[in-house]
Amino acid sequence: xxxxxxxxxxxxxxxxxxxxxxxxxxxxxxxxxxxxxxxxxxxxxxxxxxxxxxxxxxxxxxxxxxxxxxxxxxxxxxxxxxxxxxxxxxxxxxxxxxxxxxxxxxxxxxxxxxxxxxxxxxxxxxx
Numbered sequence: 001x002x003x004x005x006x007x008x009x010x011x012x013x014x015x016x017x018x019x020x021x022x023x024x025x026x027x028x029x030x031x032x033x034x035x036x037x038x039x040x041x042x043x044x045x046x047x048x049x050x051x052x053x054x055x056x057x058x059x060x061x062x063x064x065x066x067x068x069x070x071x072x073x074x075x076x077x078x079x080x081x082x083x084x085x086x087x088x089x090x091x092x093x094x095x096x097x098x099x100x101x102x103x104x105x106x107x108x109x110x111x112x113x114x115x116x117x118x119x120x121x122x123x124x125x126x127x
Contacts, residue, residue, distance in 0.1 A: 031122025034115045038107070045126050054105065058126045060084050065100070076102030086120050093119060 035045070042054035049056045055068035062085070066078035080100045082088050092099040093116045095109045110116045 027118045027121035028125050031118035031120065034119040035122055038110065057123060060126060061124050074102055074104050076100050086124070089120050089123065090116055
């Protein structure tokens, strides 16, 4: 009977990991939809893709503000000293001008928490 407990625990952990990974994939898929509705007009996401009205977002998570070569950032963006992560992106996507006063980003923000979380999950896949 003692060998059953580790086996059951292993099965439970594997199930949790599989469900968690499925949820992340689903969130990223929904986040891509949010991106296509809200962001694609100003941003590209392909590796090496061009800048538009906004910088290319490929590799955004883990990158410092104001650091895409060739994009003309405001001084506010260059000097913000923020490294993009889920924790820094959420308030920025809620209200960009509150997080970086002086930014040229015309986007007012995403009021729905699910949209922000899904978009962030999608942005995390762009590596």
